[in-house]
Amino acid sequence: MAKSHSSKPRLLDRLPVVHQLRQSVGLQRGMLVAGLILAAIFLILAIFAPWLSPYGYAQLRGPDGLFGAQQPPSPEHLLGTTVGGYDVLSRTIWGAQTAFLVIIVALVLSVFIGILLGLVSGYLGGWLDRVLVVIADAIYAFPTLLLAIVAAIAISGGQSGLWPGIMAAAVSITVVFIPQYFRVVRSEVVRVKAEAFVESAKVIGASTWRIMFVHVLRNSTRSLPLIVTLNASEAIAILAALGFLGFGIEPTAAAEWGYDLNKSIGDVSAGIWWTAIPPGVAIVLAILGMTLIGEGLNDLADPRLRARRRAGKQTPADAVAASQPITREFMGEVE
Amino acid sequence: MAAVPAASDALAVDIRDLDVSFATDGGDVHAVRGVTLDVRRGEVLAIVGESGSGKTVTARTILGLLPETARMGGAVVLDGTNVVGLDKKELREIRGTKAAMIFQEPSTALNPVFTVGWQLAEGLRAHGKYTKAQARKRAIEMLKRVGIPDAEHRVDDYPHQFSGGQKQRIVIATALALDPTVIVADEPTTALDVTVQAEILELLRRLRDEDGTAIVLITHNMGVVADLADRVAVMLDGEIVETAPVKELFAAPTHEYTRKLLAAVPRLEISDRQLPEGAAAAEPVVVAQDLVIEYAGRFRRAAFRAVDKVSFTIAPGEVLGLVGESGSGKTTIGRAIAGLTPVAGGSLRVLGTEMLGVKEREFKRKRKELGFVFQDPATSFNPLLTIAQNVAEPLIVHTGVRDISAAQSKVDELLEAVQLPKAFGERFPHELSGGQRQRASLARALALDPKLLIADEPTSALDVSVQARVLELFRELQEQFGFATLFITHDLAVVDLLAHTIVVLHNGEIAETGPTAKVLGNPQDPYTKRLIASLPVPDPVEQAARRAVWDATRED
Numbered sequence: 006m007a008k009s010h011s012s013k014p015r016l017l018d019r020l021p022v023v024h025q026l027r028q029s030v031g032l033q034r035g036m037l038v039a040g041l042i043l044a045a046i047f048l049i050l051a052i053f054a055p056w057l058s059p060y061g062y063a064q065l066r067g068p069d070g071l072f073g074a075q076q077p078p079s080p081e082h083l084l085g086t087t088v089g090g091y092d093v094l095s096r097t098i099w100g101a102q103t104a105f106l107v108i109i110v111a112l113v114l115s116v117f118i119g120i121l122l123g124l125v126s127g128y129l130g131g132w133l134d135r136v137l138v139v140i141a142d143a144i145y146a147f148p149t150l151l152l153a154i155v156a157a158i159a160i161s162g163g164q165s166g167l168w169p170g171i172m173a174a175a176v177s178i179t180v181v182f183i184p185q186y187f188r189v190v191r192s193e194v195v196r197v198k199a200e201a202f203v204e205s206a207k208v209i210g211a212s213t214w215r216i217m218f219v220h221v222l223r224n225s226t227r228s229l230p231l232i233v234t235l236n237a238s239e240a241i242a243i244l245a246a247l248g249f250l251g252f253g254i255e256p257t258a259a260a261e262w263g264y265d266l267n268k269s270i271g272d273v274s275a276g277i278w279w280t281a282i283p284p285g286v287a288i289v290l291a292i293l294g295m296t297l298i299g300e301g302l303n304d305l306a307d308p309r310l311r312a313r314r315r316a317g318k319q320t321p322a323d324a325v326a327a328s329q330p331i332t333r334e335f336m337g338e339v340e
Numbered sequence: 341m342a343a344v345p346a347a348s349d350a351l352a353v354d355i356r357d358l359d360v361s362f363a364t365d366g367g368d369v370h371a372v373r374g375v376t377l378d379v380r381r382g383e384v385l386a387i388v389g390e391s392g393s394g395k396t397v398t399a400r401t402i403l404g405l406l407p408e409t410a411r412m413g414g415a416v417v418l419d420g421t422n423v424v425g426l427d428k429k430e431l432r433e434i435r436g437t438k439a440a441m442i443f444q445e446p447s448t449a450l451n452p453v454f455t456v457g458w459q460l461a462e463g464l465r466a467h468g469k470y471t472k473a474q475a476r477k478r479a480i481e482m483l484k485r486v487g488i489p490d491a492e493h494r495v496d497d498y499p500h501q502f503s504g505g506q507k508q509r510i511v512i513a514t515a516l517a518l519d520p521t522v523i524v525a526d527e528p529t530t531a532l533d534v535t536v537q538a539e540i541l542e543l544l545r546r547l548r549d550e551d552g553t554a555i556v557l558i559t560h561n562m563g564v565v566a567d568l569a570d571r572v573a574v575m576l577d578g579e580i581v582e583t584a585p586v587k588e589l590f591a592a593p594t595h596e597y598t599r600k601l602l603a604a605v606p607r608l609e610i611s612d613r614q615l616p617e618g619a620a621a622a623e624p625v626v627v628a629q630d631l632v633i634e635y636a637g638r639f640r641r642a643a644f645r646a647v648d649k650v651s652f653t654i655a656p657g658e659v660l661g662l663v664g665e666s667g668s669g670k671t672t673i674g675r676a677i678a679g680l681t682p683v684a685g686g687s688l689r690v691l692g693t694e695m696l697g698v699k700e701r702e703f704k705r706k707r708k709e710l711g712f713v714f715q716d717p718a719t720s721f722n723p724l725l726t727i728a729q730n731v732a733e734p735l736i737v738h739t740g741v742r743d744i745s746a747a748q749s750k751v752d753e754l755l756e757a758v759q760l761p762k763a764f765g766e767r768f769p770h771e772l773s774g775g776q777r778q779r780a781s782l783a784r785a786l787a788l789d790p791k792l793l794i795a796d797e798p799t800s801a802l803d804v805s806v807q808a809r810v811l812e813l814f815r816e817l818q819e820q821f822g823f824a825t826l827f828i829t830h831d832l833a834v835v836d837l838l839a840h841t842i843v844v845l846h847n848g849e850i851a852e853t854g855p856t857a858k859v860l861g862n863p864q865d866p867y868t869k870r871l872i873a874s875l876p877v878p879d880p881v882e883q884a885a886r887r888a889v890w891d892a893t894r895e896d
Contacts, residue, residue, distance in 0.1 A: 200719050201714045201715075201716060201719040201720035202719060202720050202721050202722045202723075202730075204680060204714070204720075205712060205714060205720045205721075205784075206722075206733065207680065208678050208679075208680065208707065208710070208711075208712040209707065209733055209734045209737055209738075209784075210704050210707030210708065210734075210737055210738060211733065211737045212737075215737070219722075219725075220722050223724045224722070224723065224724060
């Protein structure tokens with residue numbers, strides 16, 4: 006949409022999120038900025054975890070010997086220690102890294118497979134389409150978490166190290182997400198397939214593959230950035246739930262917020278607040294950040310929901326814009 | 341025009357110095373600039389102009405129907421009330437009682453899940469207390485007034501049970517329900533067939549005469565203006581360039597733009613065009629023999645026969661005009677020739693290939709001899725490719741050219757042939773106007789020097805002056821390259837400009853066929869006669885005479 010107004014916008018303005026940020030105003034801008042800040046904090050924690058956290062995620066002893074279990078916050082342990090004797094702050098920071106890796110792997114797997122299946126299914130139609138839609142519906146019919154648990158057990162046997170654990174979580178999330186991408190891309194493809202430019206390519210005699218990948222695919226991926234952000238937040242929630250239920254990653258392999266929450270259940274009734282709140286807040290803020298970005302993109306993608314600066318008094322610069330005759334796009338629709 | 345009553349001097353709407361600007365993603369757009377207009381009771385004021393001239397925005401201010409991004413200045417006095425600056429509640433009181441609106445597309449203006457009676461009553465209930473029985477009685481009255489037969493029963497029908505023309509009558513009935521002072525009709529007949537259009541215009545004329553309702557008619561069709569309007573305001577780029585009584589405007593337009601606009605309107609002139617020599621003897625490009633095309637029915641219902649036993653031929657270099665109203669099967673025939681719709685029976689030979697049961701693999705080789713121009717230039721280009729890439733597509737597919745740079749010289753040549761600057765190749769489709777896009781579309785269709793071109797309503801989405809230029813270009817190219825053409829259109833005046841031969845389709849069957857001059861000048865078939873009589877001509881005096889003829893054919 007950035008291309009609508011000038012022929013050659015700068016690359017920076019065409020990047021999905023940057024473009025929307027420039028376009029937004031008022032509350033929508035506030036939501037988007039808040040989401041971006043939260044996501045940026047999450048990203049920084051994930052990438053720089055080894056340098057930011059005072060201890061390792063599986064570290065039990067310092068120079069002065071064991072940390073000790075359930076120690077209250079102190080200068081050595083800013084957020085205390087867990088029942089297992091880990092440093093809470095370190096595990097919370099390292100947890101961001103685990104969550105980040107899981108999101109990346111899960112999204113890469115599900116986006117590519119989902120788009121490809123959606124494209125083939127939507128464009129070719131016929132029995133292949135029907136079978137794939139039935140399978141996608143069947144997967145939808147399962148409770149998400151149950152499906153993820155089954156996948157996690159099938160892949161890792163229930164417990165494992167860092168990469169097997171991350172892969173197990175990521176693949177189980179992928180299984181849940183593929184039908185979403187499949188559905189969204191398929192419905193877009195079915196819509197685009199009926200457009201005149203696809204017929205025009207058929208009349209020209211272009212091959213089916215050429216039509217699918219040159220003409221249909223690129224026109225069917227508009228809503229993906231939105232789903233990716235929303236799914237990223239859902240991925241964090243599923244990962245945390247898996248860890249909470251005991252199907253996640255072992256504490257010695259990686260830090261994981263859901264696991265820590267699980268272990269802090271007993272502490273809550275004992276009046277120990279510092280083991281449950283940090284991982285819980287981390288989960289909430291990470292999901293909130295992603296969701297705010299997603300919702301912001303959603304509102305901005307829809308011209309009817311997008312807020313604009315009110316038309317102000319005429320300035321000389323406006324007069325230039327006003328000399329252009331108004332087009333049918335006056336309602337704001339530009340595509 | 342004797343029936344026109346003396347318009348009373350009371351003003352229904354008085355627009356003074358109206359300014360409207362919109363906040364858009366591309367900055368503010370000043371859509372309407374200093375417009376001053378008035379509409380008297382019992383008068384039809386037509387606002388004409390091309391798309392983007394601000395005519396719809398101007399008319400919508402009368403009802404306060406503008407999006408929230410709009411900022412208004414000036415005054416719109418509707419029956420004594422200034423609409424500009426009213427809040428939502430006050431606007432709601434005005435809408436329906438003082439001003440009502442008729443929309444362009446009747447099938448979307450009615451809610452499909454409620455009966456038409458309910459929808460008529462909805463307007464009444466919004467402005468007063470009615471019992472169910474009263475509202476129903478009033479709804480039936482309204483339906484009768486707009487000429488819906490058997491209104492007592494049909495009041496309980498749903499919108500999909502009515503035809504397009506009847507739906508528009510119902511929309512008009514909802515607008516009339518509370519006897520508004522003024523009705524804004526935004527392209528009320530554009531979505532309708534020409535024979536139905538004539539009936540709707542007749543209905544609007546009757547409303548003006550009987551009730552003294554003021555009507556603001558927004559249209560781009562000068563024929564409709566000549567038929568219905570008393571006074572005309574011409575808009576250009578958000579400003580009114582000329583306001584005059586209809587006869588004066590058509591007889592002696594003062595502004596240059598008005599003159600240009602009127603000159604661009606295609607008229608039925610009945611020209612006789614000769615086929616190129618030797619064309620009749622050569623082997624035809626397309627031969628249809630008892631062609632049948634069916635659309636599969638759902639759930640064991642019988643298949644729908646869209647085209648029934650149609651026979652025609654197109655000789656090399658011949659322009660065949662395929663004319664008919666919506667649902668006549670004209671587009672279906674064009675799609676069948678392009679291999680987009682399967683043939684169900686009879687025989688259709690295109691460029692020597694039998695299309696009955698043809699495999700895409702066999703026909704693919706022939707595709708380079710066939711060009712197709714689609715109706716809507718806005719959707720027939722891949723929006724993510726540049727114009728040059730789009731135009732080069734047939735070259736890449738058929739001639740082994742690998743990418744756009746190798747095809748560049750040919751693309752430049754093609755753009756030049758359709759009178760587009762070379763630099764336009766770098767642009768994306770949405771950066772071109774409708775007419776430019778349609779010319780680029782023509783360039784793409786001609787890329788491989790085809791023997792046959794199928795043009796499906798290529799100008800119906802364009803403004804009238806743009807249409808004139810595109811048609812002129814088309815005729816030049818056709819004479820230069822000599823390709824055969826199937827020109828599909830609903831507009832008789834357009835075929836008159838181009839075609840050697842005309843085929844008139846009616847409900848999937850051929851009503852009449854023959855040389856252009858004969859079919860249009862001396863029609864034999866009653867349907868053709870009605871079609872020609874329904875076409876409003878852009879001349880109020882002549883149109884009044886034609887209306888009398890039309891009234892006579894309607895009795896049949």
